[in-house]
Amino acid sequence: MIEEARYFETELAVIGSGIAGCAASIFALNKKITTAQVGNTGAVAYTTGYLDLLGKLEGDKGAIDNPWDAITALKDRCPDHPLNGISAADIRAAFNEFTAFLGECGIAYSSPGDSNITALSPAGTLKKTLCVPATMAAGPKAFAAKTACVIVDFKGLKGFSGKQVVANLHKQWPTLKAERIVFPEMLSGEIYPEVMARALEVEKTREALAESIKAVAGNAKVIGLPAVLGMHNPDFIKTELERLTGFEIFEIPTMPPSVPGIRLRELFEQVFPEKGIILIPQQKVSSLTFDDDSATLSLTDNHGPITIKAKAVILATGRFLSGGLEAHITGINESLLNLPVTQPAKRDDWYFEQYTDSRGHAIHKAGIEIDDSFRPIGEDGRPYHERLFAAGIILAHQDWIRSRSGAGIAIATAYKAVEAVDNFLHA
Numbered sequence: 001m002i003e004e005a006r007y008f009e010t011e012l013a014v015i016g017s018g019i020a021g022c023a024a025s026i027f028a029l030n031k032k033i034t035t036a037q038v039g040n041t042g043a044v045a046y047t048t049g050y051l052d053l054l055g056k057l058e059g060d061k062g063a064i065d066n067p068w069d070a071i072t073a074l075k076d077r078c079p080d081h082p083l084n085g086i087s088a089a090d091i092r093a094a095f096n097e098f099t100a101f102l103g104e105c106g107i108a109y110s111s112p113g114d115s116n117i118t119a120l121s122p123a124g125t126l127k128k129t130l131c132v133p134a135t136m137a138a139g140p141k142a143f144a145a146k147t148a149c150v151i152v153d154f155k156g157l158k159g160f161s162g163k164q165v166v167a168n169l170h171k172q173w174p175t176l177k178a179e180r181i182v183f184p185e186m187l188s189g190e191i192y193p194e195v196m197a198r199a200l201e202v203e204k205t206r207e208a209l210a211e212s213i214k215a216v217a218g219n220a221k222v223i224g225l226p227a228v229l230g231m232h233n234p235d236f237i238k239t240e241l242e243r244l245t246g247f248e249i250f251e252i253p254t255m256p257p258s259v260p261g262i263r264l265r266e267l268f269e270q271v272f273p274e275k276g277i278i279l280i281p282q283q284k285v286s287s288l289t290f291d292d293d294s295a296t297l298s299l300t301d302n303h304g305p306i307t308i309k310a311k312a313v314i315l316a317t318g319r320f321l322s323g324g325l326e327a328h329i330t331g332i333n334e335s336l337l338n339l340p341v342t343q344p345a346k347r348d349d350w351y352f353e354q355y356t357d358s359r360g361h362a363i364h365k366a367g368i369e370i371d372d373s374f375r376p377i378g379e380d381g382r383p384y385h386e387r388l389f390a391a392g393i394i395l396a397h398q399d400w401i402r403s404r405s406g407a408g409i410a411i412a413t414a415y416k417a418v419e420a421v422d423n424f425l426h427a
């Protein structure tokens, strides 16, 4: 293979392709900031598709119904939490802009409301979230109204059981039932959500599935299915299946990697280049340097070296799963620039003895510090560089898993980081 050196110049370079990185590219696009984005899949393919803002407050047992009120309470409970510096109006605007973009590109979402939605998890437990894909919206409504419903699962599909969903919900939803059917032309062996989703893009498969659903629906008004309603046009496939069966249909997320997450990844990878974003997918930046006029990102893919020169950079490299932070025997490091990481004083303090300790584990709040303009703080306690900004779960002082706030932190901080970049570029 002949190696060719490639060189790009942009106003903004986004490092990371998780929800924070992709949200930053969308917000930059809407502000007409030229952008290059580098990163591999990240946690997007693992997500349920739900966009959480805040589902739990530290120290509370119960889940949060009104995340907007809870954000006010967050100021007392976790004063350094990254959402604290962002107004409710900005958080709402960020969610609106992000979900509107997804809708325009073919994956409709509910708009952020005044309260959380009670959504179904793959195991049939309940979780609070702010926005759900349109393909899932009928589930929470049917649960609230206790509408007669059948959860349909499939022979050979592991990790999703209609019976388990019913077992967990039957006290709260007495009219819920479960049925198992064979997925069209997948009669034997293990079957996989991604393959089922792609198969449902074919009309004949939808017609055959509709017949099987009708045969087991009984007196149900609504049908719940694992999230397999197509990879690229889920809203169309849901509508088609509703037309063919005569029932309202909703999806429930499956265990990761999940189709709704893969849909988002494929949408970003298809749409970003069409809209003029320079996308270098499935790669990692190996070095980032700054001079007075610009930042330089270097990486190498199968075709050779790539250099990106940008006026500003957003670091959205996530935590341990995505490699933004690295845990070593000596402590936790930020992997690209060796930025200072706020972390427990010693390794013994990373975890409490009990895995399920209600206080949460200190390691899950490790991350980098930022100033009011979303600029990471360097060793000397001042911004590392005027051209460097950060967003997403790499930021310290939040335990997004425990507080059910993953997408909320990613989207809201990306919104503010892009706003800060815009101010910097046009100062």
Ligand SMILES: Cc1cc2nc3c(=O)[nH]c(=O)nc-3n(C[C@H](O)[C@H](O)[C@H](O)COP(=O)(O)OP(=O)(O)OC[C@H]3O[C@@H](n4cnc5c(N)ncnc54)[C@H](O)[C@@H]3O)c2cc1C
Residues within 6 Å of the ligand: 015, 016, 017, 018, 019, 020, 021, 038, 039, 040, 041, 042, 043, 044, 046, 047, 048, 049, 050, 051, 052, 053, 256, 283, 284, 285, 286, 316, 317, 318, 319, 321, 322, 323, 324, 336, 391, 392, 393, 394, 400, 404, 405, 406, 407, 408, 410
């Ligand atoms: C199993 C699972 C289920 C989840 N379910 C939900 C849910 O139901 N609701 C919800 O709101 N959130 C959920 N989330 C969380 C949500 O996906 C994350 O909170 C959110 O994606 C965090 O976004 P992020 O962009 O900050 O980080 P990440 O998603 O971790 O992305 C970081 C990115 O940085 C890239 N990167 C790292 N180093 C480099 C480098 N040197 N160069 C280039 N790129 C680099 C990685 O490849 C990756 O693309 C879930 C996450 C997981 C893992």
